[in-house]
Amino acid sequence: MAGLLDGKVAIITGAGGGLGEAYAKLFAKEGAKVVVNDLGGSRDGSGSGTSAASEKVVAEIKAAGGEAVANGDDVSTVQGGENILKTALDNYGRVDILVCNAGILRDKTFANTSEEDWDKVIKVHLKGTYCTALPVWKWMKDNGGGSMVLTSSTSGLYGNFGQTNYGAAKAGIYGMVRVMSIEGRKYNIRVMGLAPGAYTRMTSDLPGRQGKEPDPMSLPENVAPGVLFMVSDLAADHSGKILGVSSRGVREIKMLQTNGFNPGRPYTAQEVAEHASEVFFPKAEERTAASA
Ligand SMILES: NC(=O)c1ccc[n+]([C@@H]2O[C@H](COP(=O)([O-])OP(=O)(O)OC[C@H]3O[C@@H](n4cnc5c(N)ncnc54)[C@H](O)[C@@H]3O)[C@@H](O)[C@H]2O)c1
Numbered sequence: 001m002a003g004l005l006d007g008k009v010a011i012i013t014g015a016g017g018g019l020g021e022a023y024a025k026l027f028a029k030e031g032a033k034v035v036v037n038d039l040g041g042s043r044d045g046s047g048s049g050t051s052a053a054s055e056k057v058v059a060e061i062k063a064a065g066g067e068a069v070a071n072g073d074d075v076s077t078v079q080g081g082e083n084i085l086k087t088a089l090d091n092y093g094r095v096d097i098l099v100c101n102a103g104i105l106r107d108k109t110f111a112n113t114s115e116e117d118w119d120k121v122i123k124v125h126l127k128g129t130y131c132t133a134l135p136v137w138k139w140m141k142d143n144g145g146g147s148m149v150l151t152s153s154t155s156g157l158y159g160n161f162g163q164t165n166y167g168a169a170k171a172g173i174y175g176m177v178r179v180m181s182i183e184g185r186k187y188n189i190r191v192m193g194l195a196p197g198a199y200t201r202m203t204s205d206l207p208g209r210q211g212k213e214p215d216p217m218s219l220p221e222n223v224a225p226g227v228l229f230m231v232s233d234l235a236a237d238h239s240g241k242i243l244g245v246s247s248r249g250v251r252e253i254k255m256l257q258t259n260g261f262n263p264g265r266p267y268t269a270q271e272v273a274e275h276a277s278e279v280f281f282p283k284a285e286e287r288t289a290a291s292a
Pocket of ligand 1 (some may be wrong): 013014015016017018019020037038039040041042043045053073074075076100101102103104124128151152153154195196197198199200201202203
C-alpha cells in the first residue's frame with residue numbers, strides 16, 4: 001500500500017525518545033527515509049552528548065523494514081544544524097520535511113529563574129529552531145520547497161505557571177512560524193506550528209500524573225498522526241497555522257481579537273479603561289445571564 005510519505009526524506013530533531021521517536025517511526029512506516037537526530041541527555045539538557053538514543057530508534061525502524069539514519073548533533077549550534085542537514089544530504093541526497101522537536105525543561109517561578117536556566121532553555125528551543133531550520137530552509141529554497149513543523153506549546157501560547165523561559169521560547173517559535181510561512185510562499189515552503197500534548201518524560205510529573213500508568217490516549221503515538229498530516233501532501237494547502245494535537249484531538253489555535261477601541265481622535269486612559277471593562281469584564285448581571 002502506498003505510504004503518505006513515499007519517496008520523501010524527513011529530518012526529526014530530538015527523535016531519540018518521546019514525541020520525536022513516535023514521529024520518526026510513523027514517518028518511516030509511511031515511506032519516508034528519516035534522519036533521527038538526538039543529542040541524548042536528561043530532561044534539563046545536562047549529561048548530553050551521545051547519539052545512543054537516536055541509534056536505538058534507527059535500529060527499531062530498520063527492524064520494522066523502514067529506512068533511517070542516526071545523527072547526534074546539538075540543534076542549538078549553527079554547526080550542529082548544518083551537520084544535521086549534511087546527514088540527510090550525504091545519506092539520501094535531499095530533504096523534504098523538517099520537524100523541529102528537540103527540547104528541554106528548566107521550570108522555575110520567574111523569581112527563581114537564573115540566567116543560566118533562562119539562556120539554556122531559550123538556546124535549545126528558540127535558537128535551536130533557528131539553527132536547524134536555516135540550512136534546511138536554504139536548501140529547500142533552491143530545490144523546489146518542502147514542509148516544516150516547528151514545535152511551540154500552549155505554555156507559550158496561553159501561559160503556564162513556572163515556565164517563563166520555556167513559554168518565551170515557545171511563543172518566539174510561534175512568531176517564527178508566522179513570519180516563515182509568509183516568506184516561504186515564494187519558495188513553496190510550508191511552515192506549520194504544533195502545540196502537542198502527550199505523556200513523555202517531559203510531562204510525566206505534571207500534577208495528577210506522578211506514579212500513575214499513562215492513559216494510552218495520552219501517548220506520543222496518538223499525536224504522531226496529526227503531525228504526519230501536517231507534513232504530508234494532505235496539508236498541501238495549509239501554511240502558517242498552529243495545530244494543537246493531543247488526546248483531545250486536533251484543533252487550530254488562533255490569535256483572537258476583540259472589538260477594538262478607536263475613536264479616531266486622541267483619547268484618555270479613562271476611556272480605554274471603560275471600553276476594556278465592557279469588553280473583558282461584562283457586568284455581573286450579564287455574566288450571570290451568559291452562564292445560565
Ligand atoms: N510532551 C508534551 O506534552 C509537550 C507539550 C508541549 C510541547 N512539547 C514539546 O514537544 C517537543 C518534544 O518533547 P517530548 O515531550 O517528547 O520530550 P522528550 O524529553 O521526551 O524529548 C525531547 C528530546 O529532545 C532531545 N534534545 C534535547 N536537547 C537537544 C539538543 N540540543 N539537540 C538535539 N536533541 C536534543 C532530548 O534528548 C530528547 O530526546 C519539545 O519541543 C517539547 O517542548 C511537548
